[in-house]
Amino acid sequence: MKQTASHSNTPVFAENHSCTKPVLYQHPTAEEMQVSRWAIFWANAKDFAIFIATAFVIWFVITLALVYFFGG
Structure with missing residues (x-):
């Protein structure tokens, strides 16, 4: 019994793939x-x-402030 117990429920993935593609953002035209x-x-x-x-x-x-303080 030389196995190490993993207490994480996170699955292990082979690679880190990005879900964004360059097509999502397009520069505005002139x-x-x-x-x-x-x-x-x-x-x-x-x-x-x-x-x-x-x-x-x-x-x-x-x-209004001047009239109030000094009169009209």
């Missing part, structure tokens, strides 16, 4: 990489609108 001018314009317009709205809110809060 056409897919280009952004339309309309998308750029729309993103810039939204950012500008957010900037203007934030500036107006901050100006309004500062004005």
Whole structure:
């Protein structure tokens, strides 16, 4: 009885095979990489609108604080 007892239930495999293949990821084409001018314009317009709205809110809060502390 010179056998060693294995307490692991994990099976022993001959090789470590990867299940991923290079076909799963394909690089985007040049056409897919280009952004339309309309998308750029729309993103810039939204950012500008957010900037203007934030500036107006901050100006309004500062004005209210000054009127509150120093009077109108």
